[in-house]
Amino acid sequence: MLAAVTALVIYVDPFFHYHGPRDGFYYVVDNQLSQNPGMARNMDYDSCIIGSSMTVNFHTDDFYELMGLNTLKLSYSGAYPKDDSNILNIVFDKDSYARKNNDVKAVFLGLDVPTLTADVNEIKYELPMYLYDDNPINDVKYLWNKDVLLQYIMRPFIQKKGTNLSEAYASWWTDEYYNIQWVMHNYEEPQRVETEADKELFIEQTGENLKVNILPFVEENPDTQFYVFFPPYSILYWNNVICENHLEATMRQYEFAAEEFLKYDNVHLFYFQNMEEVVTDLNNYADYTHYKPEINRYMTECFADGTHEVRSMEQFEDELSSMRDIIERFDFEELFSVEY
Amino acid sequence: MTFNSYSFIFIYLPVFLAVLYLMQIYVDKKSADKAIRLWIIAMSALFFVFFGMRSICVFALSIVVNTIFAKIISEKNKGLPIAVVFNVSLLCAFKYSGNPVMPVAISFYTFQQIAFLTELKRGNIKDFSLLNYLSYILFFPKILQGPLSEYDNLNRQIASLSEKKINSEGIMDGLYLFALGLFKKVLLSDILGKAVDFGYGNVASLTALDAVIVAISYSFQLYFDFSGYCDMAEGVCRMMGIELQMNFNAPYIARNISDFWDRWHITLTKFFTKYVYIPLGGSRRGVLRTYLNILIVFFISGIWHGKGLTFIIWGMMHGVMMVITRIKAHPSTDKDKSKNGPDKNKPFGAINVIKTALTFIYVTAAWVFFRAPSVNDAALILKKCATGIGQYGLHISIELAECFQLDELWYVFKVTPIPSWNKSGYLCMWIILVVSALFIFSGKTARNMADKFAQGNNGILKTVFISIIFVWSVLSLGGVSTFLYVNF
Numbered sequence: 001m002l003a004a005v006t007a008l009v010i011y012v013d014p015f016f017h018y019h020g021p022r023d024g025f026y027y028v029v030d031n032q033l034s035q036n037p038g039m040a041r042n043m044d045y046d047s048c049i050i051g052s053s054m055t056v057n058f059h060t061d062d063f064y065e066l067m068g069l070n071t072l073k074l075s076y077s078g079a080y081p082k083d084d085s086n087i088l089n090i091v092f093d094k095d096s097y098a099r100k101n102n103d104v105k106a107v108f109l110g111l112d113v114p115t116l117t118a119d120v121n122e123i124k125y126e127l128p129m130y131l132y133d134d135n136p137i138n139d140v141k142y143l144w145n146k147d148v149l150l151q152y153i154m155r156p157f158i159q160k161k162g163t164n165l166s167e168a169y170a171s172w173w174t175d176e177y178y179n180i181q182w183v184m185h186n187y188e189e190p191q192r193v194e195t196e197a198d199k200e201l202f203i204e205q206t207g208e209n210l211k212v213n214i215l216p217f218v219e220e221n222p223d224t225q226f227y228v229f230f231p232p233y234s235i236l237y238w239n240n241v242i243c244e245n246h247l248e249a250t251m252r253q254y255e256f257a258a259e260e261f262l263k264y265d266n267v268h269l270f271y272f273q274n275m276e277e278v279v280t281d282l283n284n285y286a287d288y289t290h291y292k293p294e295i296n297r298y299m300t301e302c303f304a305d306g307t308h309e310v311r312s313m314e315q316f317e318d319e320l321s322s323m324r325d326i327i328e329r330f331d332f333e334e335l336f337s338v339e340y
Numbered sequence: 341m342t343f344n345s346y347s348f349i350f351i352y353l354p355v356f357l358a359v360l361y362l363m364q365i366y367v368d369k370k371s372a373d374k375a376i377r378l379w380i381i382a383m384s385a386l387f388f389v390f391f392g393m394r395s396i397c398v399f400a401l402s403i404v405v406n407t408i409f410a411k412i413i414s415e416k417n418k419g420l421p422i423a424v425v426f427n428v429s430l431l432c433a434f435k436y437s438g439n440p441v442m443p444v445a446i447s448f449y450t451f452q453q454i455a456f457l458t459e460l461k462r463g464n465i466k467d468f469s470l471l472n473y474l475s476y477i478l479f480f481p482k483i484l485q486g487p488l489s490e491y492d493n494l495n496r497q498i499a500s501l502s503e504k505k506i507n508s509e510g511i512m513d514g515l516y517l518f519a520l521g522l523f524k525k526v527l528l529s530d531i532l533g534k535a536v537d538f539g540y541g542n543v544a545s546l547t548a549l550d551a552v553i554v555a556i557s558y559s560f561q562l563y564f565d566f567s568g569y570c571d572m573a574e575g576v577c578r579m580m581g582i583e584l585q586m587n588f589n590a591p592y593i594a595r596n597i598s599d600f601w602d603r604w605h606i607t608l609t610k611f612f613t614k615y616v617y618i619p620l621g622g623s624r625r626g627v628l629r630t631y632l633n634i635l636i637v638f639f640i641s642g643i644w645h646g647k648g649l650t651f652i653i654w655g656m657m658h659g660v661m662m663v664i665t666r667i668k669a670h671p672s673t674d675k676d677k678s679k680n681g682p683d684k685n686k687p688f689g690a691i692n693v694i695k696t697a698l699t700f701i702y703v704t705a706a707w708v709f710f711r712a713p714s715v716n717d718a719a720l721i722l723k724k725c726a727t728g729i730g731q732y733g734l735h736i737s738i739e740l741a742e743c744f745q746l747d748e749l750w751y752v753f754k755v756t757p758i759p760s761w762n763k764s765g766y767l768c769m770w771i772i773l774v775v776s777a778l779f780i781f782s783g784k785t786a787r788n789m790a791d792k793f794a795q796g797n798n799g800i801l802k803t804v805f806i807s808i809i810f811v812w813s814v815l816s817l818g819g820v821s822t823f824l825y826v827n828f
Contacts, residue, residue, distance in 0.1 A: 001811045140346050146815040150747040158751070 014152035026162030045072035051110025081213035184340035197246035229270035236288035372502035384478035398443035514578030520786035521571025532561035535743035548728030595695035744769035
């Protein structure tokens with residue numbers, strides 16, 4: 001009986017641990033921790049999306065339409081730099097089926113600057129290591145797993161419904177959640193901090209994280225184009241920064257990160273945070289950072305045509321300066337004076 | 341490492357048994373006992389290693405110090421009081437000093453150490469040796485949650501292993517019992533556990549019927565969890581050719597509290613009787629002193645089970661009811677007859693059904709204190725159970741019902757006319773509660789089912805049945821919680 005179960009799981013392989021998807025089966029793709037490593041290893045793709053929940057609403061079809069790239073989404077909600085590093089290690093593994101068939105033309109990396117202060121080994125969630133390592137013995141946890149059998153083989157088989165890979169991992173917020181009432185009703189302003197953070201406070205750890213978890217992939221893969229972007233958080237994110245009294249330190253952190261990336265010819269850096277009409281209109285958001293899918297589509301268009309791309313430090317200083325203007329001009333008092 | 345892990349079932353246990361069987365065949369009789377004991381000690385130590393450095397160090401300290409005490413007691417016949425103080429202090433130091441993580445199994449091995457040294461002092465252990473002591477105290481099937489085995493019994497059985505040979509009936513019997521225990525743990529206990537966790541995490545929002553279901557679910561969960569573990573332990577032992585002492589005997593069909601404690605955690609009851617109740621004077625010092633002794637035993641049982649007022653209340657609820665039962669008992673009542681009669685495990689007959697129901701209700705009310713995070717929460721649940729027939733009283737929250745959702749049943753519903761998975765949560769809940777109740781109140785135990793299996797016919801059918809529940813349980817291992825009693 002266990003042999004039959006083993007054979008079935010290996011044949012269908014809903015987590016793509018042994019091979020890519022088979023024709024005639026419906027695959028449910030909704031488990032980033034369990035399915036990303038297999039997809040990265042065994043799918044056919046020539047570019048990938050890496051990052052946190054800021055990247056889950058991209059449609060990979062858009063990348064094909066606008067850039068001709070066969071893109072795979074490998075997001076981890078709440079990803080820390082180490083999470084990005086873990087999956088990039090698999091993406092660039094030369095021995096994988098994916099790499100034997102295609103080179104990586106492009107990596108689209110959503111860079112959440114606040115996470116760069118995390119420990120270099122910190123990961124958001126414990127990983128099912130049996131799907132990440134090369135040890136065949138612990139594969140029993142995958143092969144003899146009721147959830148795999150019932151949720152990922154039987155259920156899609158009965159329902160005759162799988163996931164559209166282009167939209168995999170899309171956030172659960174439907175259109176009606178993207179409005180100012182919902183955002184403000186759920187927003188909690190952080191405690192105000194009296195003492196201002198030192199301007200250089202975040203630099204050491206940010207440098208360490210970039211050096212250990214991100215930049216090695218950029219350096220070792222000069223033929224791959226890295227589209228690194230700072231996601232357009234709403235104005236409320238900046239309100240948090242002000243309340244926590246580290247605006248100067250944060251601006252310096254952005255400056256530092258940008259400087260590091262701009263050293264590489266194969267990096268295309270995009271700064272979307274000063275799109276004033278977007279970030280100041282909370283009807284574009286479901287909470288203080290998460291924007292609606294239309295913004296993802298717009299960012300994809302920018303990757304294709306170079307809008308919002310930053311090519312020098314001088315230009316980046318201008319972008320930060322315009323961001324400061326937006327923050328200074330924004331009427332927070334009025335925003336908080338209304339009952340939501 | 342726990343019994344409900346892939347590594348134990350598919351690597352550790354087969355390797356342990358294979359080497360044991362080979363030793364029984366190939367090692368000469370003179371050396372076999374020593375070799376088998378060394379093998380048991382080595383593998384038991386390996387079993388324990390997986391619980392981390394802190395647990396290993398505390399257990400090692402306990403073993404080293406108790407070995408010294410054992411030496412002193414066996415040679416000079418003194419030192420027992422200090423040894424008991426040391427063991428109790430070690431337990432208290434970790435259990436009541438605010439340590440967030442207790443060393444694994446400390447409550448169980450501390451009691452075993454005390455029992456061992458006491459028997460040594462009483463002269464009931466004639467053949468003390470380091471090898472015998474270590475193979476007894478470390479013996480992995482009972483190391484985590486008991487049963488609290490008597491040294492003499494277990495040591496004799498370990499010694500007899502060198503005389504035994506591999507026995508296919510014993511292996512099948514053990515496998516059957518192990519599979520039943522695994523099934524009780526990973527399917528029944530853990531699905532009930534989800535509802536229990538939800539209920540005790542949302543006490544204020546429970547309706548009256550929710551509270552009743554949560555309370556009953558915990559009674560069932562605790563039984564399936566703890567007795568499931570003991571069934572697995574016994575299953576492993578039967579595969580070796582050893583029989584552990586019975587720890588559960590259909591406890592929820594008990595007809596009074598005294599009967600309950602003759603059936604629930606039997607080896608703990610024996611321990612308290614032998615090493616606390618009788619040394620306090622038992623029933624030999626008059627009626628009032630007897631009642632006081634009973635209350636002391638249950639007070640100690642309460643604080644042994646956990647820190648805080650809730651555990652003391654739980655212990656005292658049992659102690660007080662035990663005293664009341666004792667007052668009401670008369671030598672000619674049917675209690676003793678029913679305990680020894682042929683229908684001991686059958687709660688038939690109107691009076692017996694009422695007695696069983698009342699006992700179960702009382703035990704369940706006491707378990708509410710055992711599980712609740714605070715006395716106030718426990719009181720609120722009991723108040724809801726007893727009085728909340730008003731608005732929403734008989735309504736069952738969908739959130740609670742959904743805790744019982746079992747994927748396997750979803751597929752059954754999919755091919756039946758039941759249209760909505762959301763509403764089928766209620767159906768799942770009733771199916772799981774009714775099936776659990778039928779098993780629990782039938783008076784059947786996994787142990788006697790295994791005994792019947794060994795004796796009866798229909799070998800192929802039974803083998804298929806074992807295979808199905810075993811495979812079902814193995815497939816359910818991922819994400820299974822830890823054993824409830826492992827922290828006691």
